[in-house]
Amino acid sequence: MLDNLSATKVSGGWHKQYSHTSTSTHCPMRFAIFLPPGASQTNKVPVLYWLSGLTCTDENFMQKAGAFKKAAALGIAIVAPDTSPRGDTVPDQDSYDFGQGAGFYLNATQAPYNTHYNMYDYVVNELPSLIEQHFPVTDKKAISGHSMGGHGALMIALRNPKSYTSVSAFSPITNPIDCPWGQKAFSQYLGDDQSQWANYDSCELMKKAHSNEFLPMRIDQGDADNFLVEQLKPDNLTAVAKQVNYPLTLNMHAGYDHSYFFISSFIDEHLSFHQLYLQR
Numbered sequence: 001m002l003d004n005l006s007a008t009k010v011s012g013g014w015h016k017q018y019s020h021t022s023t024s025t026h027c028p029m030r031f032a033i034f035l036p037p038g039a040s041q042t043n044k045v046p047v048l049y050w051l052s053g054l055t056c057t058d059e060n061f062m063q064k065a066g067a068f069k070k071a072a073a074l075g076i077a078i079v080a081p082d083t084s085p086r087g088d089t090v091p092d093q094d095s096y097d098f099g100q101g102a103g104f105y106l107n108a109t110q111a112p113y114n115t116h117y118n119m120y121d122y123v124v125n126e127l128p129s130l131i132e133q134h135f136p137v138t139d140k141k142a143i144s145g146h147s148m149g150g151h152g153a154l155m156i157a158l159r160n161p162k163s164y165t166s167v168s169a170f171s172p173i174t175n176p177i178d179c180p181w182g183q184k185a186f187s188q189y190l191g192d193d194q195s196q197w198a199n200y201d202s203c204e205l206m207k208k209a210h211s212n213e214f215l216p217m218r219i220d221q222g223d224a225d226n227f228l229v230e231q232l233k234p235d236n237l238t239a240v241a242k243q244v245n246y247p248l249t250l251n252m253h254a255g256y257d258h259s260y261f262f263i264s265s266f267i268d269e270h271l272s273f274h275q276l277y278l279q280r
């Protein structure tokens, strides 16, 4: 059952927020959806799933990315889930990069996190089936995200290439097993056995990708991003892409930082990129 929390008209379409009890995360989850003008049961539209970064909720992208005008013009719905399970019963830590607001889009295997921190199942399975059941959308899906959400988008697309038509990311964590954010999260959510970590690492997954299942992949990265060198490491992923001939385009942008100012500057291009494949 979906509980409608808000409905706001924007760019001729509607921005709406919902809450529901998740069977994946065993707690109430909130998500936001933008429906472009004209979306209806007789005119279903494709969906771009957006995964946000550390500290975010369903609201950051919707309020700051400035995506509605272009999505309205192209006839694309956008769904933005929260970045983790939340609530008093959900284990948390007093840090911005682990626990609530930092689910890393994986299924935790370690207590006490394994009951609720199942964002992989939530994003890959539960949320799309809920969206397709309740809203005027087709089953055509693209996926994108920022930072931790960029990791989520790339990783989920690499693991489920048949489920998405294309994938993109802004400033993504490309190699979580080789950076402090990823190592902190994976060691606690997944435990010490690092062979398990590779299942959630885009560089490792791309090495094993089948060429007949390659997806169009676009990454945009600002060169004034404070996290670029220590955490994000896009060159690690482009090196693998070169090795295996993966169709990845990395666009570096002079002067841009890690914020939504950067995302809002290039979100139209990402929407147009996804449109090419969603409409086929």
Ligand SMILES: N[C@@H](CCC(=O)N[C@@H](CS)C(=O)NCC(=O)O)C(=O)O
Pocket (backbone or CB within 6 Å): 052, 053, 054, 055, 056, 060, 064, 096, 146, 147, 148, 258, 259, 260
């Ligand atoms: N300096 C930030 C680091 C976290 C951060 O930069 N979060 C990014 C994603 S990794 C974000 O989107 N923040 C929310 C926003 O800008 O609206 C903090 O300590 O909160």
